[in-house]
Amino acid sequence: MSIQDDIIKQARAILEYDERINLHRSPIEISIRNGTLMLAGEVEDLTTKKCALQLLRNQQLAGVSTFVDRLTVRPTEQRGDGALRDTLCRALLEESTFRNCTLQGRAKEVAGQGQGFKKVDFETWQQADREPSGLVQISVEEGAVILEGHVPSPSHKYLIGTMSWWLRGGRNVENRLEVVPAREETEEELVDGLRLILEKDRLVEADQIRIDIRNRVITLTGWVATEEEKGMAEADAWCLSGVADVVNQIEVRK
Structure with missing residues (x-):
């Protein structure tokens, strides 16, 4: 057995041992290359996705330096990217916490200057009405919500990310929002x-x-x-x- 196969075997054993993860309902593909361990596949819920990655990180597997998470959550219903984006934007508009944030939803890609270059066009749903203000740009690609921009506090970042996970029909959330001014989250x-x-x-x-x-x-x-x-x-x-x-x-x- 190669070193890589041994690491994969150890990782799978760790996942099988944890009662929160059912590999029959959530088949997870594990691979490793150049010290990077990657998890891929479609799992049954958010807890399985997050727990699987964190379990392996906490074990500090020998020979593994970085992790790549390509797990997605099985959608509870089928919805288009535009419907997911609009539903999230409307939910954020109704939440008073985000009145000091400019909210923008990705509308489309338009041709730009240069061969193969595309410019992303955003539609503004709300303009921030007070300081400190934030900017939240929302995109959805193949059921995955992507959050970019900046917010004035960690609570803003946490709540937007969670509301994105609450969307029925979503498969993943990439929360790239930065807290400005930057500080370590306690x-x-x-x-x-x-x-x-x-x-x-x-x-x-x-x-x-x-x-x-x-x-x-x-x-x-x-x-x-x-x-x-x-x-x-x-x-x-x-x-x-x-x-x-x-x-x-x-x-x-x-």
């Missing part, structure tokens, strides 16, 4: 961001859930009425960038 900001997200999530009773964090590992405790609500709270936590793991100790009380 654990306290992660907790504040998740609390805001849980309060906005209509499928979760946020008052019944407690959030603890240590070394960027989020632990959820409390109680909810259904397994679906418990799973949604965990998925919301995985939406935050910079999370090392999510421990879901929420109880279901019917």
Whole structure:
């Protein structure tokens, strides 16, 4: 067995051992080249996608220096890119948190100067009305939402990313938003961001859930009425960038 095959075998064993990942329902392709381990395939939900990548990162596999995530989430319904973009833009317009952000949706690509050059054209849905302001540009390509621009706080970044994951029919979210002015995102900001997200999530009773964090590992405790609500709270936590793991100790009380 080659060194690469041995690494792939170790990685697969790690995924199979974790009860949150079902490789029968979510077949994950693992490959490695020049120290880069890549995960690809279509998985059943966001928790599986995020958990699989983070599990392998946390293991610090010998011979692996970088990771590439090409996993997508199986869409709950079929929707076109334009419909996904417009639905997200309308949802952000209704959210008061983003009134200080200019919101733009990618309209189309138009021919530009030079051979093969294309210019991306954005339609402005909202102009920021106060400072500090942000600029959020939304594109959707083959079911993947791409967020670019800048926002005034980590909470803005977390909430926009999560609302993008809430879209029915979406397959992936690339949150490239920068926080301006730049600063390191603290654990306290992660907790504040998740609390805001849980309060906005209509499928979760946020008052019944407690959030603890240590070394960027989020632990959820409390109680909810259904397994679906418990799973949604965990998925919301995985939406935050910079999370090392999510421990879901929420109880279901019917």
